[in-house]
Structures are given as C-alpha cells and as structure tokens.
Amino acid sequence: MPTSLSYELHKLTARLDRLADALLSRQFGVSYARFLSLFAIREGALSQRELARWLGQSEPSTSRMVSVLAQEELLQVTTVAGMGNRRRLQLTDAGAELVERCGRLLEDRFDELVRQSGVPYLAYQRHTRRLLDQLEAEQSSGVPNPQAST
Numbered sequence: 001m002p003t004s005l006s007y008e009l010h011k012l013t014a015r016l017d018r019l020a021d022a023l024l025s026r027q028f029g030v031s032y033a034r035f036l037s038l039f040a041i042r043e044g045a046l047s048q049r050e051l052a053r054w055l056g057q058s059e060p061s062t063s064r065m066v067s068v069l070a071q072e073e074l075l076q077v078t079t080v081a082g083m084g085n086r087r088r089l090q091l092t093d094a095g096a097e098l099v100e101r102c103g104r105l106l107e108d109r110f111d112e113l114v115r116q117s118g119v120p121y122l123a124y125q126r127h128t129r130r131l132l133d134q135l136e137a138e139q140s141s142g143v144p145n146p147q148a149s150t
Contacts, residue, residue, distance in 0.1 A: 016110070023109060024102055035106075037065050038074060038099045041089050047080075048087045074098060 021032035036055060045051040052062035066089065069075035074095035080086045091099065114121045 019109075020106055023105065027105060028098065028102055030098060030102065034065070034069060034074075035099065035102045037062075037069060038091060038095050039103065041075065041091055042096065042099050046089055048077075048089065051089060069095070 017032060020035075024030050024032055024035055037051060040051055040054040043054075045054040048062055048066055049059060051066070052059045055062060057065075066075065066077060066087070070077050073092055076090045076092055078088045078090070080088050111121065114124060
C-alpha cells in the first residue's frame with residue numbers, strides 16, 4: 001500500500017473531482033469540467049488561450065469546451081478587433097449564476113468533509129495555498145513542467 005504524500009494527494013484530488021462531477025451532474029446537470037471552465041473565466045481567464053493555460057489543457061480542447069458553453073448560453077465569445085484570432089470570454093448572467101450556485105454547493109460539501117475529518121480548515125487552507133504558490137513560482141521561473149508537452 002503506497003504511503004507517499006504525493007500519491008495520497010493525487011488520490012484525494014481524483015476522488016474530490018469524481019465527487020464534484022457526480023454532485024454537480026445530479027444537482028445542476030453540469031459536469032465538473034464545464035464548471036471549472038466557467039469558474040476560471042470568472043476568476044480572470046478572459047481569453048481562450050488564458051483559459052487553456054488556467055485549465056492545463058490544449059487550446060483545441062479548450063476551444064471545443066468554449067463552443068459547448070457558448071451554445072448552452074453560459075458564455076459569450078467575442079472576437080477582439082485588431083488581435084488576430086484572439087477571442088474574449090465573458091460569462092452570461094446564466095453562466096455567472098451557475099458558477100455561483102455550483103461553487104457554493106462544492107464549498108459547502110468540502111467544508112463539511114474537512115470538518116468531519118477533524119482537519120483544521122484554516123491550517124489546511126493555508127498549507128494548500130503555500131503549496132500552490134510554490135508550484136506557480138516554479139512554473140513562472142522556467143522550471144520545466146512535465147505536462148507542458150502533453
């Protein structure tokens with residue numbers, strides 16, 4: 001039985017992702033992947049390229065997701081004049097409302113999970129933020145990212 005922290009973090013993340021997907025599908029009829037795309041746009045990924053980077057996906061894959069979200073009227077896509085093929089992304093009112101409702105549901109469920117586990121929420125949040133900050137610092141300083149080529 002693997003006991004490394006990195007394995008356990010990957011396992012936790014995978015399980016949380018599956019739980020989020022099932023919860024959002026059941027409650028709102030939306031996948032976790034679609035929610036994440038909308039959430040990223042709300043958080044400042046305002047172009048398709050920025051969204052792809054935020055999600056860690058290829059631009060063609062992100063383009064397909066953007067098309068689906070636009071067809072569902074959750075996202076408005078406009079071409080930026082003078083910027084070539086650059087497309088500006090903006091949530092519609094329905095998209096913003098969906099992100100808010102889904103985010104609240106996921107945060108409440110995670111809060112409950114952490115509370116039931118006995119893990120101090122603020123300490124967990126602080127340490128998670130430190131790990132994410134370190135990863136982001138390494139990525140912006142040019143440390144090779146093994147997923148960049150996939």
